Amino acid sequence: MARIQPLAEAVADNVRDGDTVAMEGFTHLIPYAAGHEVIRQGRKDLFLIRMTPDILYDQLIGVGAARAMKFSWGGNPGVGSLHRFRDAVENQWPRPLEVEEHSHAAMANAYEAGAANLPFAMLRGYIGADLPKVNPNIKSVTCPFTGETLAAVPAIRPDVTIIHAQRADRKGNVLIEGIVGVQKEAVLAAKRSIVTVEEIVEELAPPSPNSVVLPSWVVTAIAHVPGGAFPSYAHGYYPRNNAFYIRWDEIARDRESFTAWIRENVLDAKPEDFARHAAKHSAKAA
């Protein structure tokens, strides 16, 4: 059964140095508050997994928390480069970053294989592309029925998956709505999971019998962190802060301004600070 606990405790209990960690959320519901807690607790040598690394992994890479990253698209969506990621790959700052690169289709299939307790995923993918030449984890299998050659990638099995969701009930059942990405697969593929939520309610009351629900018994820890997906968004709660995504380009371009930003907004901050992003919007909506 999921334990409802403060974020700092959930991270201390479940994220260890050297772990393989997936923080998922496809543009939507990105677990920023939890990622910041991982930085504050000084976790290191992480093997990070995420389809779209986004600003959150730029931050984790920039503080030197990661030894490696498995991903399929490493940019600031609609804005440009992730400068800390680039600095790590191009100049090994603040430390070298090992890279395992895939396509979105392969990553999505690999999470699904992990959730399905299979050793690998297969897809009709990478045809004529160069990634298989540089990534030894892209191989091929032959269909035993038709003889077709298909791409194969190992299943993703994180030590811990961290996601953000709209709400949980007091028993620890979790509801995810909107762009649901690969969060369900990422949680089911992992040994442990942490879910931060906008709200904890008495009754989950899923809006449809087909709603995306993660039952309490597949989740390890739940932390109540309103606003915890900022500057990404929580469908039904607050919108994506595109202005911040644009502004991050400047902050992260330079090592000094990045480090100062991390000190002020992560190291000297706390999970409760995220609440103002959610509160501001609900005040505006009221």
Next chain:
Amino acid sequence: MTDFTPNEMMTIAAARELSNDDVCFVGIGAPSAACNVARLTHAPEITLIYESGTVGTKPDVLPLSIGDGELCDTALFTVSVPEMFRYWLQGGRITTGFLGGAQIDKFANLNTTVVGPYDHPKVRLPGGGGAPEIASNCGRIFITMTLTKRGFVEKLPFVTSMGHGEGGNHRERLGLTTKGPTRVITDLCILEPDPETKELTVVSIHPGVSRDRIAENCGWPIKFAESVIETPAPTETELSVLRDINTRTRKAHEGAGTGKEAA
């Protein structure tokens, strides 16, 4: 004639390629603008799909990312990302993929991965995302990019997604049954692969653009088809739809705050 910029001409020419019958997998940036201009002008019934899982979306402002809330709010339905790539894309349900890229070669292969060697890149670009499988699984591919020497190169340092490979029947030899890139829409002209060699060839030149200017902006000796037409200039309606959506988009993306309150 109304004044327009080369970039506006590019977006509008790209939009004209689409019709009501298209089920279109939309890349972010220039492709997204073109697809939505098509939807708001001559193709109101077009189905737009973004890789975040939103199907049949009708955004009022252009998304900054492929997963903005606007896309989900206005979609007919939204599926998970594994379902999007497995059932809808790999399942062969998408007629048209619309891609952009950092670099393209004469056979319409694209690079969005690295400049320089992969292990020690001079420039690390974002990577492929959905492109490798969009390029192989959609019925056909449109590409839109500005024509520059840096972007249109003789040889790609890295093939992120396959166009026509080494040219000729390379796609068929790899077992692909989809058409691959059929049109490349730039700010100066429109290119099509030669039916035999598959080398990109100029088939339409935008108003006021000279052949020399096209040749100067391309990194390989570019060929012109036997009959080249002039691209019709943007109409008042096309321009006003494009400018309106750009204005709404700018306002929406800047309006969300200064970022100073960022946690």
